[in-house]
């Protein structure tokens with residue numbers, strides 16, 4: 401199956417996770433930055449997951465799964481360790497709801513890639529379920545290659561690009577946008593050279609970048 405990768409806005413959408421184990425905790429952690437409305441349905445939860453629930457970052461329904469738990473959910477994660485329960489979640493999922501099964505059985509409307517998040521810079525990795533271990537290895541490589549400085553780097557590129565779009569047209573715009581990929585800009589960010597960054601923005605505004 402060829403899955404279609406998407407960046408989806410799920411802010412305020414209801415997401416229901418059935419199960420409260422290690423996998424459910426991973427799903428909650430992946431969802432927290434999205435501001436989705438997360439509900440966890442499970443009689444027990446791990447200590448770390450309990451912390452998120454205590455902080456009000458997700459709602460805990462401390463109970464066994466029932467079909468009504470899925471009402472209004474846009475995304476559903478069947479993440480229990482019991483195949484029969486995951487089957488029951490699948491059975492209760494409406495055609496318009498998107499289902500993920502952590503056991504990778506049955507209806508899999510979407511899969512979870514590994515995610516490296518650096519502010520607006522997001523890199524995802526997937527083997528479409530073929531080798532979660534390779535996915536994690538490549539993720540670790542990417543975390544090293546794209547360190548925390550990329551958040552600030554991409555934020556700076558955004559600011560500079562918007563200034564270029566405002567101040568340049570035609571070929572001059574193209575040339576100025578191409579300048580944004582000069583490696584020295586990443587060097588300035590990593591060396592915390594705020595002077596150089598500010599000077600570059602002033603040069604853009606003065607029409608001097610080409």
Ligand SMILES: C[C@@]1(CC(=O)O)C2=NC(=C\c3[nH]c(c(CCC(=O)O)c3CC(=O)O)Cc3[nH]c(c(CC(=O)O)c3CCC(=O)O)/C=C3\N/C(=C\2)[C@@H](CCC(=O)O)[C@]3(C)CC(=O)O)/[C@H]1CCC(=O)O
Pocket residue numbers: 426427430500501502503504510511512513514515525526527528529530531532533535536539
């Ligand atoms: C990327 C990540 C994202 C996430 O889960 O959010 C993710 N798995 C992660 C971790 C992880 N997965 C596994 C281990 C145990 C060690 C090992 O085996 O290596 C660990 C390590 C850990 O848990 O720490 C094993 C495993 N995974 C699946 C099965 C079921 C099966 O295949 O039968 C089994 C066997 C279970 C068993 O043995 O019983 C299934 C899936 N796991 C997926 C994603 C989807 C496709 C991924 C792809 O290939 O691209 C898919 C299909 C469904 C889905 O969940 O969407 C997350 C990275 C966390 C991070 O960010 O570091």
Ligand SMILES: NC(=O)c1ccc[n+]([C@@H]2O[C@H](COP(=O)([O-])OP(=O)(O)OC[C@H]3O[C@@H](n4cnc5c(N)ncnc54)[C@H](O)[C@@H]3O)[C@@H](O)[C@H]2O)c1
Pocket residue numbers: 418419420421422423424441442443444445446463464465479480481482485502503504532
């Ligand atoms: N996708 C992945 O990354 C990945 C990784 C490892 C394992 N897995 C799969 O995910 C499954 C879950 O793994 P885990 O480590 O989180 O298991 P776990 O044993 O730590 O947790 C299982 C959870 O399911 C809950 N549960 C059981 N029956 C329930 C019911 N009727 N209603 C509601 N909740 C119920 C339990 O209370 C528990 O909190 C594994 O069995 C495996 O198939 C997936």
